[in-house]
Amino acid sequence: xxxxxxxxDIRLSASASYRRDHGAAGKDxxxxxxxxxxxxxxxxxxxxxxxxxxxDILQQYHAAMRQMEVRLETLDxxxxxxKSRNPIHHIESRMKSVPSIFEKLGRxxxxxxxxxxxxxxMDIAGLRVIVSYVEDAYAILHHxxxxxxxxxxxxxxxxxxxxxxxxRSLHFIVKIPVFFLDGKRSVPVEIQIRTIAMDxxxxxxxxxxxxxxxxxxxxxxxxxxxxCSHIISGVEKRMQILANALESSAHP
Numbered sequence: 001x002x003x004x005x006x007x008x009d010i011r012l013s014a015s016a017s018y019r020r021d022h023g024a025a026g027k028d029x030x031x032x033x034x035x036x037x038x039x040x041x042x043x044x045x046x047x048x049x050x051x052x053x054x055x056d057i058l059q060q061y062h063a064a065m066r067q068m069e070v071r072l073e074t075l076d077x078x079x080x081x082x083k084s085r086n087p088i089h090h091i092e093s094r095m096k097s098v099p100s101i102f103e104k105l106g107r108x109x110x111x112x113x114x115x116x117x118x119x120x121x122m123d124i125a126g127l128r129v130i131v132s133y134v135e136d137a138y139a140i141l142h143h144x145x146x147x148x149x150x151x152x153x154x155x156x157x158x159x160x161x162x163x164x165x166x167x168r169s170l171h172f173i174v175k176i177p178v179f180f181l182d183g184k185r186s187v188p189v190e191i192q193i194r195t196i197a198m199d200x201x202x203x204x205x206x207x208x209x210x211x212x213x214x215x216x217x218x219x220x221x222x223x224x225x226x227x228c229s230h231i232i233s234g235v236e237k238r239m240q241i242l243a244n245a246l247e248s249s250a251h252p
Contacts, residue, residue, distance in 0.1 A: 053114055054098045061125035064178050064187035065093055069127055071150075071176070075143055083247060087136035089196055092128040096121070122153065122173045123190035130199050133243050134159060134236050137170045137193040144174060144191075151175040153188065159198075165222065166229030167202060169194040197232045201225070 069091055076088040096104075101121050102112050110116045117124070131137055137159065145152050153173040162168045170193040175186040194202065205225055 054101075054117070057114060057118060058095060058098075058124070060178060060180070060185060060187050061189070062095060063180075064176050064189050065095070065125035065127060067178060068125075068174065068176050068189045068191070069093060071144075071147075072127070072129060072140070075140065079139070079143075085132075087131050087133075087139065089130040089132055091130070094126050094128070096124045096126070122188045125187070126190040126192065128199075129191060129193045131193060131195055133240050134195060135240055135243075137195070140193055141170060141172060149177055151186065162229060162233075165205065166226040167205065168198050168229060168233065169202070195236060197236060201229055201232055 072088065072091060076086050080086045101117050101124060104121055105112050105116050108120055110120050129137075129140065131140070141152070141155070144150055151174065153175055156171040158167055158169045158171065171190065173188050173190055175188050177184050178187050208221055208225070
């Protein structure tokens with residue numbers, strides 16, 4: 001199997017995602033596994049088989065992710081015609097790496113197999129949709145639920161019920177049909193929808209957590225983040241009122 005083309009793009013994207021998500025911790029794990037240890041022929045054979053087999057599966061998720069991204073872009077353009085604005089600011093995509101997938105299987109207490117990977121891990125492919133207003137997030141979910149060939153599997157509403165640390169976002173898993181040479185498959189894609197302000201908060205929280213910053217110059221970072229999340233929520237409600245007034249005046 002050639003390492004060029006779409007499969008290699010998937011592998012590189014997944015590897016970059018793993019390094020970004022795990023940072024120094026991921027490197028420490030790798031170093032511990034490989035330090036002072038020579039890989040045997042069996043190790044290399046197993047890694048080769050796993051890479052090829054996993055890439056074949058990852059291609060399915062990559063295809064589903066791309067199709068879902070096109071659907072969202074089409075929906076955005078349709079809503080623009082109706083509301084004279086694009087509710088979606090931008091879309092980000094990511095693929096989980098094979099190490100991340102098997103690490104998650106371990107946390108779930110599942111067998112580390114490719115079959116378990118397909119059965120239990122629903123967020124191998126993911127899209128992050130950044131919108132302007134809170135109501136845009138719920139509107140997009142609603143419109144996707146109306147598409148009869150899509151199945152919304154689970155919804156986790158961290159906007160109405162933020163996480164204890166203040167994290168806010170709308171998460172859901174949607175299964176989209178993807179057509180291959182041997183037939184149609186329903187492939188899950190995780191979608192996270194958050195406002196620009198929520199995304200800014202989440203990026204800051206991620207950076208602080210990655211750097212293990214808990215307190216700086218007498219400031220309790222955790223409590224400050226919670227307070228910022230609460231303030232952002234209040235500001236977004238007020239901005240939503242203004243946005244609704246603007247839309248009403250544009251469409252009397």
